[in-house]
Amino acid sequence: MLPTKPEVQEKRGASDSDIVMSLRDVEVHYQMSGGTLARLFGGETGTVKAVDGVNLDLHKGEVLGLVGESGSGKTTLGRALLGLVGATKGTVKYGDHELGSLSDNKLRGLRKDLQMVFQDPNAALNPSMDIETAVGHPLKIHGLAARDELRQKVSEALERVGLSPAERFLTKYPSDLSGGQKQRAVLARAIILDPVLLVADEPVSALDMSVRAKILQLMLDLKNDMDLTYVYITHDLATAKFFCDRTAIMYLGRIVEIGPTKEIFADPKHPYTKSLLKAIPELNPDKEIPRDLPRGEIPDAASPPLGCSFHPRCPEAVAECGWEARDLKSLLEEHWVRQDSSDYEAERDLVGDLDRLDEPAKRATIGSRADADKLRALLERVRTENREEPLWAGVDQINETKDGLEVVFHKGYDPDLRRSGGVEVACVLHPEPVTAEPARPEDAANKH
């Protein structure tokens, strides 16, 4: 791990004194252990790196967006911010408190300041609890109000989120409310303790389009009235663009691009950010369906790609991005999608055991030595099919060995966040293409 580095300085002149929360090298890793038998006999175990080395400072009054697909680690990071999941490494500091070192009791005290809003208001509200009890629950748990005062405070909170007149809602149950009204009740519960930080995990994704704007407007109003700081977790770039001051794009447990929202959307640098922006369907009938989007899906976090995690899908990838055996398998499979059945069967026999390409390895062996010439010819056919394919830039040698035809891949790098213009990007191409020795040389052992 590198020493911590200074955050991007905000244009509005953010200083250390207005930092609400500070994350350093935060990792949340989950051990996967098979059953007892698997452990005894050395079966499959591994680590899922849900959050893998995140540095972040949250400034007072800002809205920070954590944007990414499912499996990017955005929700886990949001929970780590609140101490709802413990960081397995690194520190999460709120003021002078380091969340990881606090007892459950002390942490509970801090929860008054740190609140969360969940995606699905149906799951966030107890169906057998009326709205008064649900919204007043935090006050009761923390022993801050009872009886008349409790009801008074609940009424105030309800009015504040637009559930007014409050008397109409106090005795209602969640099933009596619409989706938007439920999310308002969830917001009322989150603000009733007058928190400092609100982590909102996809707060509008489950709502209809015409309701989303209302809830976002409410959140903006609450933020201004109550001087709140928001972390807005979403997969929806359109709302992030409108709602966030600063945006962090996450991919497979890492922040791959972070900076002022304006700059990220006006001039996206990471190929992943660019792809996301291109993929959003727009209300413009002239816009064609984008065809040049990344192939495949977000990879398995238990066994991430070597080098940059995005390289297997990246349309801009170069030799240094971390090409490996599994990429060759994907390429062959892609090729076979285009082949006739008979050609496929023949080629499939030639290549032999595909499981040999399932490991993250810098050398990949296919077929048998006797077929070396035919295998070379096959690879050449695949290459000529699509000369734009970035994988070939990452192939250093193709050798005959006693086991078959061996493909040797170029050394790759796992890029760290680096300054590029007003943002930070984790890509070997930024701020300028790296071919020498960037921060984090790829290391197969370390990745596993």
Add this chain to the structure above:
Amino acid sequence: MTDHSEPVLSVRDLRVWYGTDRGAVRAVDGVSFDLHKGETLGLVGESGSGKSTLGRGLLRLLPEGAQTDGEILFGGEDLQTKSAKELRTYRGPELGMIFQEPMTRLNPLMRISEHFEEAVKVHAAGVDRQEVKRRALEVLRVMGIPPTRYRSYPHEFSGGMRQRLMIALALVLRPSFVVADEPTTALDVLVEAQIIAILHDLRRDFDTSLLLITHNLGIVAEACDRVAVMYAGRIVEIGSSDEVFRNPKHPYTQALLKSTISLSTTGLHFIPGAPPDLVDPPSACRFHPRCPHAMEICADKFPQPVSVGPGHRVECWLHGPEDQMTEGDTGPLEKKEEIGVADEA
């Protein structure tokens, strides 16, 4: 456009309602439209507008207890009059459905090959295994699934791949009409774009007519030839995507487009109030309590379907027909019920 040919599907005054303790829920309340060969029609609307019920109703896949009325003419035959047994011969070779959650529709204990064998055996008896495999691999290829995965189990596929599988299964018998109900809602944006591209290509690859149900207007703008906007069980506007997005005529369509947050959004707009209760909907035009342009007639008389351009139809008194309105009708609606903050969604 294929407007001059005989439509594949012709729906006339379709109604679907469910009985509840409080009365009948009129989920689909008099819907008529045509769908032509190879055409993609986007069906948009908010939750509770009746769009999913309409999609299922067209395939006669409604739960027990649902009552229906009206005509669903498919190749000249009214599906409404068909027995369960007759309908089975339509499903697969003629009618197909793609659902939102692919994982709940695949059997975790069956290999992909077995899913295809079953689908073909049930709906097209007498096809041997080799032929099933040939057909399956062909459609899987179009979906971008490599032949190496034919013997895999559903759990070995990612979410996007599973949705491709579902589409492949729905299309293996080459139905001429397919309903896709929110097929990408459970997927991430990059995978969603991949699936939308596949659906968009269906007409080229399979000559399929598609009803694409979605709440995402952007998907409709990019992928559909025509769009139907649903509100409270009725299609309030229908036309080519080009026309409707460039020149929306119904105040609800206008408000829906305006309230959608996109990359070019600079301010928030919303539709006041909430969608109506379908047991006791507002009188006359269902949208009038929320409509900024509501007139006296809107609370009084049902709006008629009015043509406002080639293939562009709207149900709104703002667009006439004028010969059915008197002078007093067009004044702004006076006794409009107040929408309280509490009624906001």
